[in-house]
Amino acid sequence: MDPTGHKYFGTVDYVIFALLLIASMTIGLYYAFTGGRQRTTQELLFADRKMKCLPLSLSLMATFQSAVAIIGTPAEVFTNGTQYWFIGCSYILGLLIPAHIFIPVFYRLHLTSAYQYLELRFSKAVRICGTVTFIFQMVIYMGVGIYTPALALNAVTGFNLWGAVLATGSVCTLYTALGGLKAVVWTDVFQTVVMFTGQLAVIIVGIQQAGGLSEVWVKVREGGRISGIDLNPDPTVRHTFWTLGVGGVFLMLSLYGVNQAQVQRYLSTRTEREAVMSCYMVFPCLQVGLTLSCLMGLVMYACYGDESNPYVKSKDQMVLYFVMDMLQDFPGLPGLFVACLFSASLSTISSAFNSLTTVTMVDLIKPHYSMSESRATLLSKILALSYGIICLAVSYVVHLMNSSVLQAALSIFGMVGGPLLGLFCLGIFFPCANSIGALIGLAAGLVMAFWIGIGGFLAQISIPVEVYLLNFTNTRPDVSDNITALTATIDSAHNKSSGRLGLHGLYSLSYMWYSAVNSSTVVLIGLIFSFMTGPTKPNDITSGTVYPVVKNLQNLSKPSVCCSSSPELRNKEVNGNVKEESAPAEERETFLPSHPTPCVEHETSV
Template sequence: MGLEGITRFGIADYVIFAIFIIASLGIGVYYALSGGRQQTTKEYLTADKQLKIIPTALSLLVSFQSAIMILGYPAEMYMRGAQIYVGNIGLLIGTILTTRLWVPLFYKLQITSTFEYLHMRFDSVAVRKLGSVFGIVSTVTYMGTATFAPSTALEAVTGFPVWASILVTASVGTIYTSIGGMKAVIWTDVFQSVIMLGGILTIVVMGIIRIGSVSKVFEICQEHNRLNLFDFDLDPRKINTFWTVTLANTILWWKVYGTSQASVQRFCSLPTLKKANMAVLLAIPMQFTLVTLVCFTGLVVFAYYTHIGCDPLEQGYIRTANQILPYFVMDTFRSLPGFPGLFLATLFSGALSSISSGLNALSAITWEDFLKHRLRHLEESKKALCTKLLVLIYGVCSTGIACLAIFIKGPIIQASSTLGGAISGSSCAIFILAAFTVSSNWKGALAGPMVSFPIMLWVAIGAQTIKGHNQYLPPGPTDRCDISNGSSVYNSSVYKNVTSWYDDTIDSTSMLNHSSIFELKDQKLSGIQHLYSISYFLYTPLGILIATVVGLLVSWATGGEKKRPIDKLYTFQLCDALCCCCPSSVKNTRCRCRRDNNQRQDNASMGVERDVFRDTKFQHIQPTIEESKC
């Protein structure tokens, strides 16, 4: 059935969606009027460093699992199969490494901005500001993409204009973040996580009921090669393989939970190091559960349309795989009042959690790295006002990026990974040079990312010239479709004057003629095209490799850090962090030192603020005698 035959939103749906929006705003208003009323930067940006473990873990969960995941993962499962689910292995590895490496490193420094650490390590304002700029650009880009994602779904099921949906989403997220600060962000994330899990679980259960059983879902998907979990092909041009997905997700979650401003700001706001580690570790089973449900949703949707013999994407009822999940909801559950409204609340929960976390993080970065030392003579209440105004400014910026995202072609996961991958590899390399090497200096830390970023941007742009490289699996059957219901779908007012993220191998004429959107056009590659055709999952690892190698070479050529000894507080003591893997001769001593250090850090006063920003030099934090021995 085409979109014209699908019932639009009813009153119950609008009521449920409105309640969700009002509740999110209400949490922000509550924290704006309670406690210290967000009158200090410490309360506004770090919640007075008194966060709780479970709310923080839930906030970490939804801050980085947005509507991009809710729409993109089912689309990937539908079009390319289950290989993307293997990313959970990388999630496990990356998160555990974060708790052993990044969390102890940053927590003992008690920083507000992640990039304060770069200043401490390299004694360089330039490196700190470069890292901050990369962080700001990366976060704003992600927020814009996350804001755009649910707008296409809302347009598909209600006809509500994309631009209007973007404005509503960005406005709501900006308002409650600007007035409620970190506390509002954390507790709206908790509320929205419940909505997300509940909505996705409901879709899965209802879909299984429509198909008949879980075993039938797997049987249909196995028959059509959607359970291709382990593809060990080493060809980097294949988009989804075990190696590319696992490597990319290991680095992604190691970076996201370990060095991103939103994460560091949260776990450094917990009372003790032990609780900080527990919050990050708790995110693993939560993340695993959410990703499993979302991926399984993609299998359920494919099994359902294969079971009834009508693939809506192949038949041309929808323009892009990004709309397959909202189409499924409106197509199969239209007789259940309020359910479509719950689904839209689920999507917007993902979008709002990403927006609010990003806005709060951007405010902290800009204040700590660019404004704090210049406005240090202001009253505390005026400093807090500045951070609130920063949220409003970045809310406008993310809205602009979301509007530009309308014109980007490609699947939503691919577009997000391409945009983020070109930036995140360069920014992550700065932290690797800082924490893993003692010879890297500020010149290398500047040169590496500045070489890597334009190269990866060039590769990402060049990839747009490689057509027919999407590697989609064969579609489901269409032999039982009602052709008359779908033939006029593109005359519907729903698609009037709309530009969607459709596959760049398909032109509008072929879509109208219902030609296969899954068809892979072979194209002989030559020369530089082989580089352009590498999997977008490898953009971040390749960016890290280039920046790290260049950074080390430049540092070596400029004399390294021979004249300035590096404090052990600023580098990873790998045998301490991974003592279970050390030789037995040093394991006991190292692990005991580590436990003693952690206990000292947990017992230390958390009320001491540091201002490490100086125009040239700053005073290093000296380790105790016991810490030096370890």
């Protein structure tokens, strides 16, 4: 170790890290030069709609099991205990609802972009607003996803910061642009295996270094890191069972229900049933990932306890410091974990590139410009490259964020994904909602999101200022009277604001409730303005765009009748003139009993 605390990679570590990048790139090149060679948008963006559920489920998990989670979750458990594990309870409803509501609706409408639904249900203006909001969300998240592991690696090992960022971003951009969705899914599968292997290796070695499994248990229990179920209903408490188990459901719905990165994978399956099964199979994958991350945090605590480390500037660097410290006598294992970390980063970013390319082509370019298939495919690849460059640019400003990466990432999805979830829920569950209500509701949800988010960020900044003032009072008696008066004023203001439900309470809201509050705001405001401007008439609703909640509840004890399907947007007008097709009886599904006409189980092109 040098005076800066850096622990450097050995030759074997560099080789393993390089092999990860080479393997990922090779998979992309393989799909670029085999099969249809990505010559159509159908193959490039949707893998010819022939993907199977097992690789898709691993890809679905890897998309948001990013480097942020691998660094942030162990750091969270190390610092605050296992309370965060209860977010796993939200996975149940967070995946069942998409499997039985969102997937059937989107799949039977033959969509290529989730935001085509918004035009079918509302209007073109709502579709564009939803698309732009999604692009903003994913571009910001990409910056967090690519910069975070590189920053932590640089802080602990001295590994060149921008060298890591450029290597990750360049490789990811190239294999996504060349290999399309097939390359993204299969590299996700490979990278998921690397992720689990790297985490498991670190946990096993860490347990041995700590003195065995029983010793780990004793240390974490005595250190108060084993958390019970906290049933405190206060929404301002950062992590309780309710914030994680209930607030987490809304976060999961925004990720696995309406996010284009996931919807695109559902739509790439051969049948609707395989799409549903892939959603089911995500549950055990997520639980394994969460358990490994929590175990790593506990092993870290068993090894270090509450000791402060002068070389670790933030808790998010703790994981990599632990890896380099504990595994320095095991050549290759530090490189394996860093490969695990960057695998998570690559899987997230590649999924973002692919989904951003799709919505840009389908929602913003194709409706306004007609072009040949070969030209559209070429433009899609150029868009993927362009988003790669944008991702690298955004990573330059991400370092200004001083909160934990886990909280920062989940806050982004709550602040922007929440309003998008509310917009889709407004359309799917409320037939009376109209286009004006949807637009005003989305705007209100975004305003609420950034009001709470920015207000909470600024409120957190005030705390270090007060701590500094109190410390300054103790070291400078000559100004103690003025400082004491000032801190007394601050304390008085805090006591008054905390004693009532006001802005202070709103700004103190746990970040896990962001998605729930923001999506509820969209639905509430959207319904109010829909009734004020005239609710949508039943005859004006495009077939298949509304989920019949009441009818389904009435028919729970009766045989279900399949709904009618609306074909894909490019072949139909958005005015409700829908041409129905019949499917073979053995392929008919029974998820959405809204019409007496048979449901279509389809295989169509983009």
